Amino acid sequence: MEVVRIRPRGYCHGVVEAIRLAKKVGEERQGRPVTMLGYLVHNEHATRELEAAGVRLVAETDRMKGLEQITEGTVIFTAHGISPLVVEAARQRGLEIVDATCSDVTRTHDVVRELTQRGLHVIYIGKRGHPEPAGVLGVAPEHTTLVETIEEADNLNFPAGTRLAVTCQTTLSMWDTQAIIDRLAERFPDIEIHNEICRATQDRQEAAVLAAPDVDCVVVVGSRRSSNSQRLVQVVEELGHKPAYLVDTAEDLKPEWFRGINRVGVTSGASTPTHLTREVITALEAMPSEDAILTASPPLDDPATK
Numbered sequence: 001m002e003v004v005r006i007r008p009r010g011y012c013h014g015v016v017e018a019i020r021l022a023k024k025v026g027e028e029r030q031g032r033p034v035t036m037l038g039y040l041v042h043n044e045h046a047t048r049e050l051e052a053a054g055v056r057l058v059a060e061t062d063r064m065k066g067l068e069q070i071t072e073g074t075v076i077f078t079a080h081g082i083s084p085l086v087v088e089a090a091r092q093r094g095l096e097i098v099d100a101t102c103s104d105v106t107r108t109h110d111v112v113r114e115l116t117q118r119g120l121h122v123i124y125i126g127k128r129g130h131p132e133p134a135g136v137l138g139v140a141p142e143h144t145t146l147v148e149t150i151e152e153a154d155n156l157n158f159p160a161g162t163r164l165a166v167t168c169q170t171t172l173s174m175w176d177t178q179a180i181i182d183r184l185a186e187r188f189p190d191i192e193i194h195n196e197i198c199r200a201t202q203d204r205q206e207a208a209v210l211a212a213p214d215v216d217c218v219v220v221v222g223s224r225r226s227s228n229s230q231r232l233v234q235v236v237e238e239l240g241h242k243p244a245y246l247v248d249t250a251e252d253l254k255p256e257w258f259r260g261i262n263r264v265g266v267t268s269g270a271s272t273p274t275h276l277t278r279e280v281i282t283a284l285e286a287m288p289s290e291d292a293i294l295t296a297s298p299p300l301d302d303p304a305t306k
Contacts, residue, residue: 001258001287004265006211006218010277012200012270014102015041018079019050021100025074026054033073037066037086038131040078040100041271042225044248049273061129064089074098079271080131081105083138104170104198105132109139111194115165116140120192121158123147125180126169130227133169153183165192171201171228171270173235200270201228205235208267212240215265217257219284220246221277222269229269249276250283262289 011019018040026034035056039047047057055076060066063086067075074096077087081101090097101109112122122144126133137144147153158164166184168177174197184191208218218236222229229246236244245257258264264284268277 001261001284001289002263003281003284004211004215004263005281006207006265006267008200008203008207009267010270010272010274012102012198014079014104014198014200015046015271018100018102019046021098022050022055022076023053025076025098026050029074030054033070034076035070035073036076036078036100037063037070037082038078038080039225040076042227042229043223043269043271043273044225045273045276046271061131063131063134067093070095076100078131079105081109081135082131083135085138101135102170102198104196104200105135108136108167108170108196111167111196112136112139112144115167115192115194116143120163120165121145123153123156123164123166123184123191124168125166125172125177127172127227130169132171132227136169147180150180150183153180153187156184156187164188164190165194167194167196169227170196170198171231172197173231174202174205175235175239201231204228204232204267204270208232208236208265209240211265211267212236212242215242215263216261217243217245218265218267219253219280220244220267220269221248221280222246222272223248226269226271229272232267232269247280250279253280253283255287258284258287 022040034054035058037058058066058069067089075090076098079100079102115122124144124146126146166181177197181193220229220232233244233246236242247253266281
């Protein structure tokens with residue numbers, strides 16, 4: 001099988017910094033409890049590496065509830081960001097705080113804070129249940145409205161005279177997000193637009209879509225927890241018009257996906273360890289392509305076929 005390595009792929013700068021910081025804290029505080037409040041990054045393999053480095057996981061979607069399980073030591077806030085209310089609660093519990101929030105997410109927090117302080121109501125495009133929107137909405141909960149779809153944007157209504165702004169989760173499909181922003185601009189012509197899709201997300205999505213016409217399918221290596229990995233599958237299918245498959249490891253590859261396939265593209269989510277992608281590439285390269293199968297088949301008049 002011919003494998004096209006789609007670049008860029010793998011760890012983004014925010015994930016690199018978060019993992020580096022968490023490992024350092026785990027090493028420096030040996031013997032004292034160190035706990036990450038939720039998955040530091042959305043990849044189970046990276047999480048196991050951190051646990052081996054002495055960083056315990058509290059896997060609670062509701063960060064405030066998760067905080068109740070941490071009674072002492074150091075708490076690490078994840079790369080996805082955290083609500084200021086949770087930060088204050090951690091301080092009141094006497095915990096040492098280590099903030100591993102991605103700088104791109106921190107910028108979104110700052111944008112929402114600045115907009116709401118100026119008296120604007122913020123429409124935030126994001127995925128319910130994901131920790132990044134939960135953290136951003138906590139910045140100014142009474143002045144922020146979450147929407148996921150164009151349909152939800154169509155149903156928004158505000159009192160006359162309400163000044164509006166729109167921003168978004170950093171790891172969404174850049175095309176879907178722009179479509180919602182465009183619809184909001186149609187409905188509310190004076191809305192302030194702050195598209196915060198991060199550069200790493202944009203680059204990976206654009207590269208995957210551009211590579212799609214030259215391959216028969218695309219394999220995305222990443223966790224199902226990972227929003228940006230799921231969006232890579234989505235954009236390849238919807239905009240690249242090729243089949244795309246999300247796998248956690250090489251063991252998830254299914255031979256039936258590759259019947260009739262000669263050339264496969266490989267990319268990976270922004271929180272996927274490099275060695276997992278290498279293993280997937282190696283496994284794919286070991287698979288026979290459709291051309292190789294046909295070449296190896298005996299001719300129809302071969303006695304062995306009779």
